[in-house]
Amino acid sequence: MTILVTGATGTIGSLVVQGLAAAGAEVSAFVRTAGKQRFPTGVKEVVGDLTDISSLRAALSSVRTLFLLNAVTPDEVTQALVVLNLAREAGIERVVYLSVIHADKFTNVPHFTGKHTVERMIESFDIPATILRPAYFMQNERMVQxxxxxxxxxxxxxxxxxxxxxxxxxIADVAVAELLRRDRAVAPSPRVTLELVGPELLTGESVAKIWSAALGRDVNYGGDDVAAFEGQMASSAPSWLAYDMRLMMAGIQKFGMHGADGATDRLQAILGRPLRKYTDFVNETVAASSELQA
Known part of the structure; x- marks a missing residue:
């Protein structure tokens, strides 16, 4: 029996596949297009679509453990609920689902409320699952680098x-740890929710200072204007996504994105090491950019 990874070619999914393969797990990578990405030796590529029932049934037929990650799309909720229903139909009792932090608080943000709906299904059907609730990814910064x-x-x-x-x-390392824990357990483990957060709270001003130090020149914070942000994003992304991101940013300004007390300690215990810091990420990103330009 295998671990099936959906979203296997994305930022998180590809790292999860690599981590599972390195740990010696039997892994299937669910992809829409064959040969798009080179996976580690031994990883089986399974071609299908999260809206194609027959391909999903086939992909889930020999699976023991499921990593469910689906992208922010207009039909995200439908995709996730269909996969979970088919997983239950196939008798899968080991699931790790990638949600989002404060999914129950940012109620006007479409993709937050969508993921909260999926969490409610997991709870109502008592699916043995780990729900991962990550905060804002550091890697999102590469879009504005x-x-x-x-x-x-x-x-x-x-x-x-x-x-x-x-x-x-x-995020990927915690997902791998939870997938392996569930997959190797004698019986399905009780449901658990983990907030995935970094070790420090960052603001627009503090982030600008970190970039200033890394680049050796002034970087200023562009301000809190979410309408301008939406307009700029809509020039290169679908309007529905730009508006979704605007609502998310407004929520971040109002509520922040904070883990509960003890969240970082819990994650570091799972990982067996400290969480990565934003300053180190920025320095790595700047160094990699310099190498490409050299």
């Missing part, structure tokens, strides 16, 4: 309430 380095402006309107940004590598 050119703006930061080219114009000296940090454009993400994250405000001053504080965001515990988390490195995608830490």
């Amino acid at each position: 050119q703006v930061i380095q080219g114009y000296g402006v940090y454009p993400m309107p994250i405000g001053s309430a504080g965001v515990a940004m988390v490195d995608a590598r830490d």
Whole structure:
């Protein structure tokens, strides 16, 4: 029996596949297009779509443990609920689901409320699952790296309430640990929810200072104007996604993104090491950019 990883070509999913393969697990990577990405030796590529019932049934037929990650799309909720229903139909009792932190608080943000709906299904059917609730990914900053380095402006309107940004590598490592724990257990484990956060609270101003130090020149925070942020994002992304992100940023400004007391200690106990810090991520990113330009 195998561990099936959905979203296997994305930032988190590809790292999860690598981590599971390195641990000697039997892994299947669920992909929409064959050969798009080179996976580690021994990983089986399974072609299908999260809206194609027949391909999902086939993919889930020999699976023991499921990692459910589906992208932010207009039909995200449908995809996730269909997969979970088919997983129950196939008798799968070991699930790790990638949700989002404060899914129950940011009630006007479509993809937050969508993931909370999926969490409610997991709870109502008492599915043996680990629900991972990550905060804002550090790796999201790569989308605006050119703006930061080219114009000296940090454009993400994250405000001053504080965001515990988390490195995608830490998210993936926790996911791998939970998948292996569930897969290797004699019986299905009780449901658990983990908030995945970084070790420090960051604001727009503090992030700009970190980039300034890494680049050796001034970087200023672009401010809290979420309407301007939406307009800029809509120039390169679907309008529904730009508006979704605007609502998320407004929520971040109002509530912040904070883990509960003890969240970082719990994660570091699972990982057996400290969580990655934002300053180190920025320094790595700047160094990698310099190497490409050399």
